Amino acid sequence: xxxxxxxxxxxxxxxxxERVVSNLLxxxxxxYECYLLLIHNYKFYELDERIKIIxxxxxxxxxxxxxxxxxxxxxxxxxxIIRENKFKQVISFLTRANYINVLSNIFIKxxxxxxxxxxxxxxxxxxxxxxxxxxxxxxxxxxxxLCISNSQGNMKDLIDNFNVTKVSYIHxxxxxxxxxxxxxxxxxxxxxxxxxxxxxxxxxxxxxSLIIDAIKDIDADLWIIGDGELRGxxxxxxxxxEFNGKVILLGKQSNPYKYLNQADCFVFSSNHEGFPNVxxxxxxxxxxxxxxxxxxxPREILAPNSDVNLQLKDEIELAEYGILTPIKNxxxxxxxxxxxxxDKNLREQYKNKARQRAVNFDINNILSRxxxxxxx
Numbered sequence: 001x002x003x004x005x006x007x008x009x010x011x012x013x014x015x016x017x018e019r020v021v022s023n024l025l026x027x028x029x030x031x032y033e034c035y036l037l038l039i040h041n042y043k044f045y046e047l048d049e050r051i052k053i054i055x056x057x058x059x060x061x062x063x064x065x066x067x068x069x070x071x072x073x074x075x076x077x078x079x080x081i082i083r084e085n086k087f088k089q090v091i092s093f094l095t096r097a098n099y100i101n102v103l104s105n106i107f108i109k110x111x112x113x114x115x116x117x118x119x120x121x122x123x124x125x126x127x128x129x130x131x132x133x134x135x136x137x138x139x140x141x142x143x144x145x146l147c148i149s150n151s152q153g154n155m156k157d158l159i160d161n162f163n164v165t166k167v168s169y170i171h172x173x174x175x176x177x178x179x180x181x182x183x184x185x186x187x188x189x190x191x192x193x194x195x196x197x198x199x200x201x202x203x204x205x206x207x208x209s210l211i212i213d214a215i216k217d218i219d220a221d222l223w224i225i226g227d228g229e230l231r232g233x234x235x236x237x238x239x240x241x242e243f244n245g246k247v248i249l250l251g252k253q254s255n256p257y258k259y260l261n262q263a264d265c266f267v268f269s270s271n272h273e274g275f276p277n278v279x280x281x282x283x284x285x286x287x288x289x290x291x292x293x294x295x296x297x298p299r300e301i302l303a304p305n306s307d308v309n310l311q312l313k314d315e316i317e318l319a320e321y322g323i324l325t326p327i328k329n330x331x332x333x334x335x336x337x338x339x340x341x342x343d344k345n346l347r348e349q350y351k352n353k354a355r356q357r358a359v360n361f362d363i364n365n366i367l368s369r370x371x372x373x374x375x376x
Contacts, residue, residue, distance in 0.1 A: 002031065002032050003033070004088070005025070005028050006090045007034075007036055008037040008093070009037070009038065009092065010094050016276065016277040023363055024363075025048070026051075035054060038054070039056045039096065040055075040060045056077050075100045083108050088111060089111035089113065095120075095133065098116065099136055102143050105143070111145045113373075115147075116141070116148070116154060116274070117275070119272050120161070122271075138162045146374075149169040149170075150171060150274050150297075151308075153295050154169065155167055168373055171361055174281060179285065183284075184258070185257075195221045195223060195262075195263045196264070197267070198268060200278060202224075203229055204230065205271050206228075207270060207292075207327075207328070208230070209237060210333060211267055212234070212237060214334040215334075221248070224248065225253050227252040257284075266282035266285075268292060271328060275296070276297050279291055279322075280358055283301075283358040284358040285354075289322035289323070292328075293312040295311060301357070302323075312325065315332070316335055320353070321357045323339070
């Protein structure tokens with residue numbers, strides 16, 4: 001019988017970690033017996049039909065405090081599934097799934113491999129919710145057999161601030177052949193002039209308002225792909241600025257690559273990250289990239305030979321594979337956007353090097369590293 005690969009995640013909603021899980025399972029199913037355990041039974045990404053899906057049947061609508069109290073109960077549910085299916089190891093992605101994976105060891109012993117996809121000290125820095133999550137990470141993550149981060153910066157955060165010692169990092173794997181094929185599909189909207197595009201959940205951390213403010217006085221359009229809690233706020237902002245089609249919210253897209261392929265430059269405005277898949281996806285579509293120099297991820301991708309702990313304060317940086325700008329700095333982001341419009345040579349230089357950088361993150365180059373760690 002082939003080895004069982006078991007992945008636990010909150011849901012397979014449209015996000016970076018969810019895309020990584022779908023990519024891994026769709027490749028692993030060729031040689032392993034693959035299981036996907038969903039805390040919330042929601043699936044956005046396509047999966048090979050041979051992958052067995054088991055739901056823990058938790059509602060997404062439960063209030064935060066109740067979700068906290070339910071952690072041991074959901075961990076018990078997981079332990080029953082582990083026992084019934086004789087799983088030896090569970091690989092979890094995202095914070096809540098990681099908590100449940102570790103806690104389930106109270107009821108049944110198994111190897112726990114956690115995947116941390118964001119920088120916890122920045123993601124959970126405010127309020128009671130932040131304090132609770134910082135406490136849980138510091139208490140539970142060190143009990144796991146292994147914690148895998150997706151960037152050097154993220155790994156350093158876990159070591160320095162959460163006492164996680166059994167830790168390593170693997171950059172997110174992407175299926176570049178699939179991205180290239182999907183990028184050739186036709187888009188449903190008309191491109192009228194120089195167009196920037198961005199992809200990401202519409203929340204405070206992604207800071208889409210920064211790009212909208214930056215493009216206000218620029219002769220260009222902006223496509224925003226993604227959905228989230230701030231959609232209404234952004235719609236109101238766009239309406240108040242009377243942009244009249246200058247900024248278009250395209251919502252969640254199962255194929256964002258066709259829009260990346262048709263736009264002229266990818267722009268990214270996050271305040272903090274773990275490791276932004278979308279930057280690599282943009283590079284895979286041969287796009288010039290502008291990104292905030294947030295911790296962590298963008299610098300590792302666009303300036304791989306620089307110090308990952310460096311962070312820009314008041315200047316832009318023409319890095320090897322894209323332009324970096326200080327976080328939350330609308331003037332410097334606007335400067336970078338104008339530069340990429342006006343300097344055709346620079347734009348072509350970045351386009352020509354984009355795919356070369358993206359190849360480093362192809363799933364065929366990274367999968368063996370995952371297998372090496374989880375099989376250790």
